Amino acid sequence: MTIKLYGAALSPFVRKTRVVLALKGVDYEAVHIDPNNPPEGYEKISPMKRIPALEVDGQYLADSAAICAYLEKVYPEPALYPSDPLELGRVIWFQRYVDYDLAMRCTFAVFRNRVVMRLIGKECDEEKVQHTLANTIPPLFAYLDKELEGREFLVGDSMTVADISLASQLVNFKHGGEAIDPAKYPNLAAHTERMHALEPFAKTIEKESGFIQKIMG
Missing domain, CATH: 3.40.30.10 (Glutaredoxin)
Structure with a gap:
């Protein structure tokens, strides 16, 4: 194959x-x-x-x-989707929530303006970034923080594609110069730290951060 x-x-x-x-x-x-x-x-x-x-x-x-x-x-191992029907539905929901709703703010508003626009020689719309940070991101983070209360993962007792999707979007948030405030969103901040410490994420973040620093100076 x-x-x-x-x-x-x-x-x-x-x-x-x-x-x-x-x-x-x-x-x-x-x-x-x-x-x-x-x-x-x-x-x-x-x-x-x-x-x-x-x-x-x-x-x-x-x-x-x-x-x-x-x-x-x-490639069913390790399993990244639960076998329980309701939990499977929740994983699909969270992936959709992250890939559409969260991505529009963390990646397409913050990261795109702060990083991509500069990479292609255009101006950052910092007003849009600040509006997003102050108004549209907080309720999304608050929802995720509540869902992670007392939990290590978004769904079930093991990592799923929902956790991976969320952590991946928050890498772009980090590349855009932002971080999860642990005082406001302790559960989301802890989840992000755990996920980004995993080898596949840690290696990727290090490599990408070096590239961005080199290109943007």
Whole structure:
């Protein structure tokens, strides 16, 4: 089985997929795709030209949620989705919440303005960043903090793709110069610290942080 993962290093969705691949011990070839300038014909791999996309023996899957679900079926150990139906539904819910609602704030508002815009030679909209930090992120963090109260993981007693999705978005929040306030969100801050200390995340964060510092000075 030949596996290729199409994506870019700083994408939280690509990072999530890479962490899942690493935890499952799957070898793959990484193919760089600039989401702002995808190569001609990339829509045949990813219909919306988004990242990540996965190629397996000439067949393609787009979207990190679809890819992670596929990987769980083909490589069931370690299990990153629960067998209990209700818990499975909650994992799918949290992944959706993080990939859409949280991503719009942490990645597309904070990280994109503070990092991506500078990388492509454009101005950071700091007013938008500050509005997001003050108004739209706090209720999302508060909900996650409450859900993590007295728990090590978002769902069940072991790590799932929900935890990986959340931690991946919060890497971008960190790259954007922000951190979870442990005084306001102690459970979310502790969860993030635990997840980012895992080897696949720790290695990725170190490498990405070095790249950002080198490029941005």
